[in-house]
Amino acid sequence: MYELAILARGGVLLTVWALAAGWPPGRLAARLRRDGWQRICPGAWAAPGKETDWRVRETALQLLRPRRVCRHGTAARVHRIELLTGPPPPEASRSSLPPEDVCLRRGLRVTTAARTVADLIRTAGSREAAVVTADSALSRRVVDGVRREPLVRYEELAAQLAVRRPGAPRARAWLPLTHPASGSPAETVARLRMADASLHPGCQPQVRTPRGRTLRPDFLFRSAGLAVEVEGYAYHGTPRAHERDVARFNALQSCPGIRRVLRFTAREVFTEPGRMTATIADALADLTAATGGGSRSA
Template identity: 70%
Template sequence: MYELATLARGGVLLTPRAVAAGWPPGRLTARLRRDGWQRICRGAWAAPGKEVDWRVRATAHQLLRPELVCSHGTAALLHRIEQLAAGPPDILHFTAPPPARPARPHRTRVHTTALLAAGDHTTRRGLRTTTPARTVADLIRHSTGRDHAVVVADSALASRAVGGVRRDALVRYEDLAAQLAAPLRGAARARAWLPWAEPASGSPAETIARLRIRDAALLPDSQPTLHTPDGRPLRPDFLFRAAGLAVEIEGYAFHGTRRAHERDIARFNALQSCPAVRRVLRFTATEVFHHPDRMTATILTALTELSR
């Protein structure tokens, strides 16, 4: 019989593989438990001491069922696509062609569809997953509302840092439109939400701020390029050009270092020096998400004062 460690792939051992290598089932289970192997799901074990996170669990499921493709929220994690109030990462989402066996573990969901072409999936971080365009389309079609749909689309369309990792834009607007043309449930509603997307958006908080501002019938420019007196370019989150009002949205991330805080202050001062700017308003992510009416009221008051 082979040693169990040599039968594992990436620290994941499949019971069927060990049995095929000569291990009797009863003796195998006893040996696994004695040596500290960790049960991931039925038929799969993680090596002793290995952290069993969502990626390890997804790997185990794909080794057991090659037809499974990571999708929806799990694919979003792999591609670093942000969501609004995303579910816990331990709930794995897969897509498979019919007839697909239902997932047994309560933390796993399998979406069945015949519309998953070869070009709709790829490999990311060692796992088979839907492409960014297909992932975003699936998330938008299954969104509970416009806000979540637009946050997802903005994240994929933008070049930004997610989880401390800088990445390029993942999709083009045309790619999303093409994906949403497929006759799937929720596609018509998703197509109506897509025009709200803005590739220049810098964060989920900025996306929600833009939606709340536009819901208040206000139409600022998003991420316009301005110049300081010495010619340095700056891009505020929003600009009401006629009034000269710039609006900045601060994300949840803490400055982290004194140097970062100093850069933020310098940027704020530089923005105020731009000839096109008469006033700057700053709002935190907490204000955007929990007190949007207060934010829009402050903007309206400033616009009124600047118009006098």
């Protein structure tokens, strides 16, 4: 009989592997208990001390059921696609999927990024949830501490949503609201709320400091000279990050053509969007009055 650690794959052991290697059921059960193996689900165990997170659980389930494919929220986590709300419970396919809609990523069988985003948009509970998901996949992001490139192209999403599936018509109407320059879920929601208030800034435009440094404010009403910055929950996570933020704020204010910078937290964007848009509208009115003209658009 082989030792259980040798039979395991990536720290996951299936009971059937141990039995096939000659372990008697009673002796196997005693050894699993004695050595501290952790039960993941019926028929699967995690090695002693191994963290049994969602990836380990999904790995075990796919080892038990080779046709299983991660979908929806679980696939989003694998691809590092941000969602407006926390990740939903794991979901796996209960019906066959076209081979071109399935891929192997981070050791798991999942729906492709394009199919995952299309599924999430079709089943989204709100416009904001749908566009946040699409923006995340369309843009370059740092997610879970990992910097990644864009996962899909707009044309790929359009092709997925052209297929007749429940929720596709509504999803197709939301797709044009996406923007590949969006840097975070909070930025996406802020852009949508501003558009609802007839405020249409440029997104992530280039500006230059007097010394030639290139910056990209989250939003810019260029004709009025108003920049708007949206800061995420963890933006000031360390003293160094706070110092960088202060330096960036000062540099942004020094750019020719920028007369004022407004800053909003993610919490304000999500919970008090009306106050955010009213503050922006008031600032635009003040700047316009000071120059004798202007626009509420970029």
